[in-house]
Amino acid sequence: MEFSAASTSIQDIDMEFDKNVPRICGVCGDKATGFHFNAMTCEGCKGFFRRSMKRKASFTCPFNGDCKITRDNRRHCQACRLKRCVDIGMMKEFILTDEEVQRKRNMIIKRKEEEAIKESLRPKLTEEQQKMIDVLLDSHRKTFDPTYSDFNQFRPPVRENECRRITRSSSVNTQISLSEESDAFSSSPDTPEHAFFTNSLFQQYGDGHSPLAMGSNELSMLPHLADLVSYSIQKVIGFAKMIPGFRDLIAEDQIALLKSSVIEVIMLRSNQSFSMDDMSWTCGSDEFKYKVDDVTQAGHNLELLEPLVKFQVGLKKLSLHEEEHVLLMAICILSPDRPGVQDKVLVEAIQDRLSSTLQTYILCKHPPPGSRLLYPKMIQKLADLRSLNEEHSKQYRSLSFLPEHSMKLTPLVLEVFGNEIS
Numbered sequence: 479m480e481f482s483a484a485s486t487s488i489q490d491i492d493m494e495f496d497k498n499v500p501r502i503c504g505v506c507g508d509k510a511t512g513f514h515f516n517a518m519t520c521e522g523c524k525g526f527f528r529r530s531m532k533r534k535a536s537f538t539c540p541f542n543g544d545c546k547i548t549r550d551n552r553r554h555c556q557a558c559r560l561k562r563c564v565d566i567g568m569m570k571e572f573i574l575t576d577e578e579v580q581r582k583r584n585m586i587i588k589r590k591e592e593e594a595i596k597e598s599l600r601p602k603l604t605e606e607q608q609k610m611i612d613v614l615l616d617s618h619r620k621t622f623d624p625t626y627s628d629f630n631q632f633r634p635p636v637r638e639n640e641c642r643r644i645t646r647s648s649s650v651n652t653q654i655s656l657s658e659e660s661d662a663f664s665s666s667p668d669t670p671e672h673a674f675f676t677n678s679l680f681q682q683y684g685d686g687h688s689p690l691a692m693g694s695n696e697l698s699m700l701p702h703l704a705d706l707v708s709y710s711i712q713k714v715i716g717f718a719k720m721i722p723g724f725r726d727l728i729a730e731d732q733i734a735l736l737k738s739s740v741i742e743v744i745m746l747r748s749n750q751s752f753s754m755d756d757m758s759w760t761c762g763s764d765e766f767k768y769k770v771d772d773v774t775q776a777g778h779n780l781e782l783l784e785p786l787v788k789f790q791v792g793l794k795k796l797s798l799h800e801e802e803h804v805l806l807m808a809i810c811i812l813s814p815d816r817p818g819v820q821d822k823v824l825v826e827a828i829q830d831r832l833s834s835t836l837q838t839y840i841l842c843k844h845p846p847p848g849s850r851l852l853y854p855k856m857i858q859k860l861a862d863l864r865s866l867n868e869e870h871s872k873q874y875r876s877l878s879f880l881p882e883h884s885m886k887l888t889p890l891v892l893e894v895f896g897n898e899i900s
């Protein structure tokens with residue numbers, strides 16, 4: 479191929495060798511197959527050059543040494559054909575020895591084998607695992623309504639908005655640490671959220687009394703939130719029943735698992751409505767937007783709510799896929815170490831299946847950097863839930879101890895969390 483003086487830039491050359499442009503052998507003008515020994519040639523001239531070089535052949539032109547080589551006459555004068563090869567830039571240094579050819583072939587084979595091994599070692603979800611995920615997603619979607627439309631059927635929320643008595647005694651521990659998450663609670667220290675949070679802290683720790691003991695006996699939010707919790711318990715039960723393997727357990731174990739895990743699963747699933755913008759659970763309209771203050775008006779104090787909000791923020795920051803979220807809830811329910819579980823082996827087997835599905839899912843579906851240490855971080859969340867559960871039980875016991883409070887709960891709540899009076 480003749481290069482015109484103008485086409486010297488790389489771009490021009492690339493364009494000339496574009497797939498659509500016919501490629502012509504620089505030696506004989508036949509159709510070229512690519513670059514061979516440094517020049518664009520046909521297969522015939524490629525072979526001719528290689529053979530000539532290997533044989534160290536020396537040709538003599540039978541004519542006058544300037545034969546014009548064409549596709550049809552290229553066999554007539556080997557001397558001029560070889561001269562043409564050298565003229566267009568073909569170099570014997572580009573010819574591989576037999577040994578080199580063999581080495582190159584072996585390398586290609588080896589690389590292919592390595593790729594095959596790598597591919598076979600790459601974690602993949604088994605058909606069973608994928609099915610498990612599909613079932614859990616479906617179960618969750620059937621039991622979690624992101625429109626929260628049922629909330630209208632609960633006893634309505636009543637918020638006491640009067641200025642709360644704030645006792646700023648000198649014994650106040652103003653440094654209730656919100657630790658590394660503290661900045662997440664408010665963008666500026668002057669936002670209402672922050673003021674509220676601080677006030678709540680004072681209220682809580684100011685004179686050593688819980689809100690319960692501070693005269694807000696009304697617990698105006700209790701009926702609504704009791705209904706909300708009761709409703710959530712039903713939904714969690716519905717979800718649990720659809721977890722593959724759960725119904726293989728004896729009834730007593732199903733009940734034991736649910737009783738001890740349900741509050742943890744409610745905390746987990748509520749993360750879906752939790753918003754880091756204002757640290758609230760936002761379930762549709764403003765009426766169903768719950769801040770820490772609302773929950774204190776249902777009888778809980780900051781010893782539960784502060785770590786609970788921190789938990790929500792930490793969980794939100796993991797940005798779990800819905801697949802991971804539902805697997806985590808299922809793993810939480812199927813914990814063999816819950817009190818009262820009889821067939822621990824079976825529960826553990828089901829939980830193991832869920833855990834390995836989660837680990838494989840993260841490996842093959844969750845891209846870095848989010849996937850980094852994600853599994854251990856999720857397991858840590860389960861540990862956090864245990865302490866939240868413990869604190870909740872403590873506060874529930876003191877709350878339900880008073881008949882005027884327990885009468886505002888629902889039969890299901892009393893059954894699941896216990897009834898101190900009976």
Ligand SMILES: [Zn+2]
Nearest residue numbers: 503506520523
């Ligand atoms: Zn040729």
Ligand SMILES: [Zn+2]
Nearest residue numbers: 539545555558
């Ligand atoms: Zn010749």
